[in-house]
Amino acid sequence: MHINTTTMEAVNLEQLRQKYPHTIFPDQFEGDFEEYAFIHPEPTPEYDAATHKAVEGEPARDDGGVWRQVWGVVELTEQELAARVPQSCTPAQGLVALYAIKGVTEQDILDAIESIHDPAQKYAVKIGYQRAITWERQSASMQAMAALLSLSPQDLNDLFSHAYGVQV
Structure with missing residues (x-):
């Protein structure tokens, strides 16, 4: 995933290719390109899957200016618990x-x-x-x-x- 650093819109590689049809991007493109910065994936945090779930938050820059995927852990709702x-x-x-x-x-x-x-x-x-x-x-x-x-x-x-x- 990449993020448009101007609009803060996250885009996948296919969307980036569609926006720039004359640019050849490698299949595993993990670089920055124009106003798009690569979002470095992060592992999901540990949690008790019986009572909680991991939710992806908005990407954020770390102290070094690198864009990173952000995760949070929230309790399952009553409906989600009942469904399980x-x-x-x-x-x-x-x-x-x-x-x-x-x-x-x-x-x-x-x-x-x-x-x-x-x-x-x-x-x-x-x-x-x-x-x-x-x-x-x-x-x-x-x-x-x-x-x-x-x-x-x-x-x-x-x-x-x-x-x-x-x-x-």
Whole structure:
């Protein structure tokens, strides 16, 4: 990348070639040309990818007058965090994760299902729990189960995130 030092507009090599069609630029052109200065790339900073992301800032001159790429680290938004949460897992993964993060056993789940007073709802939740091939984060059965077990939305996120890494 290069920067127009007059307008502060960043341009790539192809844009530079289009602006100067009679000039031959090498494929890896890293020099200055007229009012365009080369932006020296910098490595992204270290960060926890589970909670943060690197964002590119505006190029800046260092103390030696060299233009350099600038990076910052920002926290992920709630929407970005939610998008990273897996939306399904196998029942075995879910049970292992549920025990690991909340200490809830399979018997605790069965007892919670038995506490449902409405026979139709009890049956639906029981079938959803016992016969599901996958647990779906947004399913009605999973939401009912979460309510029975007093799991918050964050608990569900933690459950599915943890379950994703469980090998059974």
